[in-house]
Amino acid sequence: MSTEKSFKKVTTKSLSLMKKKNIKIAALTAYDFITARILDTAGIDLLLVGDSLANVFQGNETTLPVTMDEMIYHTKAVTKGVNRAMVVVDMPFMSYQLSVKEGFKNAGRIMKETSAGAVKLEGGVRVAATIKEITNAGIPVMGHVGLTPQSINQFGSYRERGKSKEEAKEIFEDALAIEKAGAFAVVLEKIPAILANKITKALKIPTIGIGGGINCDGQILVTPDLLGLYVEFQPRFVRKYANLAEEIERSIHNYIDDVKNKNFPSKEESY
Numbered sequence: 584m585s586t587e588k589s590f591k592k593v594t595t596k597s598l599s600l601m602k603k604k605n606i607k608i609a610a611l612t613a614y615d616f617i618t619a620r621i622l623d624t625a626g627i628d629l630l631l632v633g634d635s636l637a638n639v640f641q642g643n644e645t646t647l648p649v650t651m652d653e654m655i656y657h658t659k660a661v662t663k664g665v666n667r668a669m670v671v672v673d674m675p676f677m678s679y680q681l682s683v684k685e686g687f688k689n690a691g692r693i694m695k696e697t698s699a700g701a702v703k704l705e706g707g708v709r710v711a712a713t714i715k716e717i718t719n720a721g722i723p724v725m726g727h728v729g730l731t732p733q734s735i736n737q738f739g740s741y742r743e744r745g746k747s748k749e750e751a752k753e754i755f756e757d758a759l760a761i762e763k764a765g766a767f768a769v770v771l772e773k774i775p776a777i778l779a780n781k782i783t784k785a786l787k788i789p790t791i792g793i794g795g796g797i798n799c800d801g802q803i804l805v806t807p808d809l810l811g812l813y814v815e816f817q818p819r820f821v822r823k824y825a826n827l828a829e830e831i832e833r834s835i836h837n838y839i840d841d842v843k844n845k846n847f848p849s850k851e852e853s854y
């Protein structure tokens with residue numbers, strides 16, 4: 584890896600420039616120090632401490648149970664492993680829905696306690712005032728529209744959003760509202776590629792797709808999905824680049840066999 588790549592920190596400005604220069608943004612989620620360090624060394628542009636940690640780290644069915652304290656705990660570990668990538672933190676369910684003031688206070692707490700570069704919150708028009716207040720305080724905000732998992736109980740399922748004309752219009756307006764409120768980027772989750780393309784063209788800020796098709800300014804995936812570590816749920820938009828669950832299981836079988844058969848430790852591995 585070149586020295587420049589190692590030390591140049593990704594900022595909201597770099598991401599904006601990448602959109603202007605048509606350089607795609609590669610983003611992933613991270614929840615711990617070791618993974619963050621590997622992903623950062625590999626050259627990832629943006630790391631999201633996603634509230635998906637409620638699913639893939641804590642084993643919950645939805646993202647709703649994860650708390651502010653838990654998001655802060657994981658983000659502190661992630662930021663220690665990162666030199667270059669921009670670290671964005673999901674604001675957990677009910678940390679910003681109650682009021683603009685509550686959202687503002689919690690965003691400030693995340694920034695004060697974690698060394699992250701930005702926060703992310705879900706929703707469009709209805710969170711625009713909160714985004715405005717947070718960005719006015721100098722805290723970069725990333726938006727998230729389309730399928731917003733914190734609203735699962737309202738949606739009733741994790742199906743694709745924006746298929747009907749009315750829903751597509753709503754999502755488009757949500758994206759515009761977020762940009763107007765001062766967000767530096769927006770995640771477009773599980774919406775038709777044609778709608779994601781329309782939003783990407785209409786916005787000056789970068790769009791980061793997850794199930795949003797090829798024309799988004801960047802792409803994000805949940806890292807344990809891409810690595811084949813989390814096999815419980817496999818949306819169509821996931822491309823599996825490895826099968827680590829199988830690889831780990833194979834390694835552990837070998838270890839157990841070695842211990843049981845007295846093949847580990849060897850003389851060289853002993854003192």
Ligand code: KIV
Nearest residue numbers: 612633634635770793
């Ligand atoms: O929590 C998360 O991992 C996310 C991504 C799916 C964008 O919000």
